[in-house]
Amino acid sequence: MDEADLRLDGNHVAGLLAEVFQFDMTVEWSGCAACGARNQLGALQVYAHGMGAVMCCPGCGQTQLRVARGGGRWWLDLRGMAWLQLDEGARLPD
């Protein structure tokens, strides 16, 4: 087994991201800071380490988002995203 088997899609962290953003983030769009590609987060490649998750650009492999959760907090590193677009229509109702 190698990491090729462990790669997942953005869907895998939909619940985790929804905790933070209160949006269904898999349908939201990001711009890759490295190559400029536009993708819905559902299309990003995910490595779901037990300590957190890493979302990578499907085109160039750039890490777009890192997220860790623990001790009642979330931490986010979005340096790999040039921009993140949230659509009012994807906000999760209370």
Place this chain on the structure above:
Amino acid sequence: MAGYVSRGFRGRRRAGDGEAGRLPPGQYAEPGFPVLTAGPTPRVDLATWRLRVDGLVATPREWTWEEVQALPRSTFEGDIHCVTRWSKLGTSFAGVSVDVLLDQAEPLPQATHVVASCHGGYTTNLPLEDVRGGKAWVVWEHEGQPLPPEHGGPARLLVPHLYFWKSAKWLMALRLLDHDRPGFWEGLGYHNRGDPWREERYWGD
């Protein structure tokens, strides 16, 4: 994060007799060896593999695979603890003691910290004292077999007295500094030092 206790659910983990005292707080005994990945597994060619020790040292050193294999062999037998709460008890790794590497590189007096950097970009930081005095190794064997790529092969750092994220996979270099520099997880909310016996999992623990 208390939840609803579901009838009949126990999970996979087993805690054997006599193991409770060996488990740091909040850990359970895991017979397997889970693979935790934060990115693609680097593929490293042994012919071009190098291990560097540099930074605040008198003699920056670099070893090839053959050279590092020729160093005095050292084995660790004991327990490892992952911050995701599994502990693997009674396992073994073999390689070379970091003390041997540091003896050859000769740390300067002002060196206080070390940053491990790895193929694939992973980094972790430690106080220099946490890798000296028989507490750390660079290892390439696990339980008698070559360390598989998914577990950090060809070689990884091993610092078993701290949470296992400090035992950086796919090790490339140890750089000695006179200041601290948080690594991959330390910069994302995890504890800077990570002592499992004091349950130092996250910032502020």
Place this chain on the structure above:
Amino acid sequence: MGRLSWRLARVAEVRPETSRVASLALEVPGWVGHLAGQHVDLRLTAEDGYQAERSYSIASAPDGRRVELTVERLDDGEVSPYLAGEVREGDQFELRGPIGGYFVWEPGIGGPLLLVAGGSGVVPLMAMLRHRAASGSQVPTRLLYSSRTLEDVIFREELERLAAAGDRLTVTHTLTRAQPPGWRGYARRVDAVMLEEVGWRPEERPLAYVCGPTRLVEAVAGDLVALGHDPARVRTERFGPTGVQ
């Protein structure tokens, strides 16, 4: 689409599908419905406080009543042997969702559709097919479904019925490990040749949904793009190494 808070689901029915697969019909208070392809997160807590979380695709069509999950029991699994082995009617566990609007299909999205499933990857695609049938959609759809043996095919009779309904759905199986006597269908892993024979031509601009073990999904997605399909019209849901989330 629904609150992201943990709710207590109650098992209303457990139904074996194959020797390793069971469907659970769940009653979820406050359930507001879902889209075909979405999933739920489950959280199981043991008596000593140990917790495990997993995601499972919803198998049922979005008719707003019960939520059905279809779970394959993995030999070395931690949660799947509980869900597809231990769980019985009346049991409860925490559930959150539905979530995941990316890997979703409903008739308004159109087609033609190419659905490619490996093992339990058929589950979210089955929700799409059930929704398609319930809404009377005639969107031309082709399901290519890879299983180890005929006994491992999940929803086999229901797929036969859906394919016989004459509403432009075809179902093609490939059995990779063993085939029954007289089997004249595919008997190998999904490859580019099979995708070309079974699927649509790139000019027909199909929408492809590929779900199953990561290796199968990546191979199929790569093959589809190599065959000339638009990568933006190929959606994937990787299940990881063992074929189940």
